[in-house]
Amino acid sequence: MSDVTFDRVQKRYGSVEVIPELDLNVPDGSFTVLVGPSGCGKSTLLRMLAGIESTTSGSIRIGEDDITHREPSKRGVAMVFQSYALYPHMSVAENIGFSLKLSKRPKAEVTERVLEAANTLQIEQLLDRKPSELSGGQRQRVAIGRAIVRDPKVFLFDEPLSNLDAKLRVSTRLELARLHQRLKVTTIYVTHDQIEALTLGDRIAVMNEGKILQVGSPKDLYSNPVNTFVASFIGSPPMNMVEANLDGQTISFASHEIRVSDFSLLPKTENGKIILGIRPENFESDALAPADLPRIEVFPDLIEAQGADSFIDFCVDANPSGTGSALIDRGGDQGMKNGEVRFTARVNPKFEPGIGERTLLALDPADFRYFDAQTGDALPRRA
Structure with a gap:
């Protein structure tokens, strides 16, 4: 041995x-x-x-x-x-x-x-x-x-x-x-x-x-x-992470809200303060995603075409015009405050948004990861 x-x-x-x-x-x-x-x-x-x-x-x-x-x-x-x-x-x-x-x-x-x-x-x-x-x-x-x-x-x-x-x-x-x-x-x-x-x-x-x-x-x-x-550290590009609040089945950060329909996917937390983690590959272009998934309205700062993938770099809390971007459901837009939380999305290279152009990206709450806001440790799901 x-x-x-x-x-x-x-x-x-x-x-x-x-x-x-x-x-x-x-x-x-x-x-x-x-x-x-x-x-x-x-x-x-x-x-x-x-x-x-x-x-x-x-x-x-x-x-x-x-x-x-x-x-x-x-x-x-x-x-x-x-x-x-x-x-x-x-x-x-x-x-x-x-x-x-x-x-x-x-x-x-x-x-x-x-x-x-x-x-x-x-x-x-x-x-x-x-x-x-x-x-x-x-x-x-x-x-x-x-x-x-x-x-x-x-x-x-x-x-x-x-x-x-x-x-x-x-x-x-x-x-x-x-x-x-x-x-x-x-x-x-x-x-x-x-x-x-x-x-x-x-x-x-x-x-x-x-x-x-x-x-x-x-x-x-x-x-x-x-x-x-x-x-x-594991994953390239790395996981997107942002401080968020969990109230019931609603995750909010800045002025954004995402309602998670499956209660068992949500984390166990005492005070509702969490860090939300989303992998770049967990995003999808609006046209290719199921209609019932929430969308994020973004204004790309940078688009990197790498053959099999394209990487869209954006700020979830502000767009170039300063009027704000919003996480939205199919039911309508939500307002937001200016901020500087940067995200990267990996999408199909056939999806070609323009720099600074209003773009919708879908994301699936089933792929979210949750961490304790104080310790950074992973939070277990309710399931």
Whole structure:
């Protein structure tokens, strides 16, 4: 078994606490992604597992083995860094097999395992080249090959794609996913890019300020974020959020009101103060939406056409003329006050409103998410 367990792990640098007591279990054979903003402690956590950083307190186990104070080379992990860190004077084959050579493995075994890794990564034609003769993506595959030949219990990746251009990042991401499907080795992957997290991981751990906020499948984190931080971090563009009031079955913010017909969809709250969350993709153009859904009348500030989607950026509380926009039902308009709450809607690209032009967007209350106005924690529904 190669599951990884962080048990009350803490990390301090002098008086600065980078990671408070943290617990995390990474199941055997999973692809677990640690995601969060820069400085949240995700790379520090990975480096403690690798033995590059020491723990201040707590323990780290791989399976039943406590590796907290074990030498890095004896932990059974292999790490791929953001920097390729290849030896420029060595060939690709020599770079991949270097760790085996240091371990004084037989030459025939080194050659066999280097060829096996190269075939897995489809770089066998590059074995005689030097790193200077390779592209960025090829260098990263060599770095991954260097990790594969060690036959580790756990793979560690520390933002390995951040130095690649956008197109290469996508193709290398697919290669990593296929590699994990073939090898089935426990993998922990660190990134601040939530798109990488959603597409690569079968489990995601969202971190902030050294704490694990939520662990779950990509679908679970996207659909059921535990707080406003996770809701705003997972999803691109992020979830729209605005302070609102709940009175009976009516949600209001500024001068807008939305009546939710299904009482079970509403949150449990004591004082009626909530934060309303709406994903950009939960909007639809007026013409394509069912007639019974409420509409929001907006005046777009910016329209981004991205091929398969269009993104409409607007302010729900004010239009360019200053007369106000309103959330409306099919029954008629409602007034509103000026304000500056910005929203983004993802819509069908065939829908082409003009900048500053009165536009109707529909939204379905069944897709709303609710959070406590004071703590930011998700509010359970009444159902």
